[in-house]
Amino acid sequence: MWSEAVDLFREYMGTGLIVILYMVSLIYLWIHEKRKYIRVLFLYVPLILLLLYFNPMFAEFIIGTVGGEIYYRIIWLLPITIVIAYTCVCIYGDMVQKQGVTRQSTQGKGAMHKAGKKLLPGLTLACMGGMIAVSGSFIYDNPFFHKAENLYHVPDSVVHICDAIHVPGREVMAVFPMELVQYVRQYSPVTCMPYGREVTVERWNYVNPLCEAMEAEIIDMAELAPLVREAGCHYVILPADKEKKGSPEEYGWILFGEMDGYVIYREPTRELTIPVLN
C-alpha cells in the first residue's frame, strides 16, 4: 500500500518541478514567516497531512475503503497553489521593501546602478512566473481540449443523429460507434443504448459482444444483425466509410439517413410506436 501511495504521489507531481518549488516555498516560509497562524496552516498542517498520506497503515485503511484510484485526492489538501503564490509575492514584497531602505542610504550613486536596482524586483517577479510556467504544463495544450462544436460541448454528429432519431414522447434504443458513445446520453437522455461508456474504459474489462461486432475492422452483418435484434435496438448507427461483409438491407434494415459521416439504419423488427401526445 505504501508503494501505491508513493506511485500515486509521483504520478500526481508529474516532472516533480512543482514539488521542488513547493518545498522551496515551505523553507522560505519556515525562515521568514512571522505570523504564527500562517505558519501553522501553511507549514505544520501540510507536513502532518503528508505524514498521514505516506503512513502505510492509513494508506491501507483508506485504499481498502474507498479504493486506490482516488487516494491521490488527499494531496488536494496541501495548499500548493496558495503557498507558492504567497511565497512569490512575499519575496517580491521583501525586495521592494529592501529597495526602499537602500534607496535612502545610497542617494547620490550612479543613475545606471539605481535603474538596475529598481528593475530587480520586477525581474525577479518575471523569473518566478517563468519558473512556474516552465515547471508546469500549459493547461490548454492538453490534447483532450478541442474547439467546441456547439453549445452542448458534444460533437455535432451526436446532436444531428440524436435529433434525427428522436421520437417525441418516448425513448428509442440505438447502438452507436464507440467514439460517440460517451456523448449520446449527455445530449439526449431519451436515447438509450445497449452499452455505454463502460466499454471504453479498458481497466474495467467490460466485454460486450455487440460492441465487439460493431467495432470489428470489417463489420460482419451475419454476426451483427442478430445481436442488434437481441438487444432490442430501433436504430443502428455505422460509420459511412466502414467496410461491411454483407448488405444491411439483406437483413431487413432500412436506410434511415446519412449525416456527418455516419449512416443510420432502422431495425424494423422492433416496433416503434409514436405515442399520441396531448
Add this chain to the structure above:
Amino acid sequence: MAIQLLILGVLLLVIPVFVGGIFSDVDGMRGGLVFRWVSGQFLLWAGFQFISVPLIIRERNFSQLVWGFWLYMAALMLMAAGRGIRQIQRRVPASLVKGGGKGKQVSEMLFWAIFTGLLLFQLVQAVRLAYADGDDAYYVAISAMTQDADTMYLKIAYTGETTMLNFRHSLAPFPIWIAFLARVSGIQAVTVAQVILPVVLIAMSYGIFYLLGVRLFPEKGGQLPLFLIFTEILVLFGDYSFYTAENFMIARSRQGKAALGNIVLPFLLLLLLIFMKKLQEAERVPVWCYLLIGAVATTACLCSTLGALLICMAVGVAGLSAAVCYKRFRCLVPLAICCIPCICYALLYLLLAD
C-alpha cells in the same frame, strides 16, 4: 435564451449574494460582495445536500426535491432580509464593496488589469473549448436524465436502463443540483453543465483566492492582485499531471470533485485561517465561522463521497495543530460538531453502498 440565462444569473449570483447577507456584518465584511456570494452559495449547497439525500434514498420524484429546495431558499432569503432590516434599523452602513480605487498606484492598477485579463481569458476558453472527459458520460448524463425523467439515480446513466438505486453516487448528488438549475432555467442540463457552470465555478474559485489574498495581505494593496496573478499562472500551468486540482478546475469544472478541490477545500482553508487568527488574538471564535465550516463540510459531501474524509482530515489535523499551538483544546468540540454531517454521510456510505 436571454431570459433563461437571466434566471440562471439569479440562481447562481443574485440569490447566493442575497442569502450571504446573513453574514453581512461578520468580521468587518472583508471581501464584501465576494464573501457574501461564496458563503451564500455554501449555505444553499449544504441545504441542497440535506434535502436531496433523504429524498433520493426514499426514491422520491425530482419535482419534490425542486419544491423542497425552493422552500429552503425562500426561508434563507427571509432570514437574510430580516438581518438586512435589522441592520438598517441599527443604521449599520450596508457597504457591499470595500475600499475603492482611491490612491491606487499605477503598478497596482496594472496588476489588476493583468489579473482581470487572465481571468476573462479562462472564462472565454471555458465556453470556447470542450474537454473530452469520460466521466461526463456518467455525471452529465445523470443531470440530463433527472431533468427529463423526474427520477433520481433510478436509471443507469450509460444506457438508460431502469435499475435499483445507486447508493454510492446518490450520496453525493452534485449532478442533481445541476439538474435543478436546468429544470428551473429551462436550459438543457448538458449546456448548464458544460458551458455555464464552468464559467461560474472558475470565477468562484478565483473569488475564494481573492478572499484568501485579502487576509494574507491585509494592508499591502499591490500585493493582492499580484497574488491573484500568481494563482492564475499556477492554475494555467497546473497541467503537470492528470490528477491536479488545477486540471480539474479548468478541464472538468462541472464535476463535483472539481468543486471539492477548487472551491470547497480553498474555502475551508480560508475559514481555518480566520479560525486560527482568532485563536492567536485570544478572541472568541464567532459562531458564524463554525456555521460556515459546517456548511463547507456538508457541501463537500454533496460534491464527492471522498469529501467527507478530506474534510474530517483537514479539520481534524488543523484543529489539533491549533489546539496544541495555542493551548485552546476547547475549540476542538465545535470543530468536531462541524464534522458530524461528514461522519453521518460516511457511515451511510459504508452501510448502504455496495
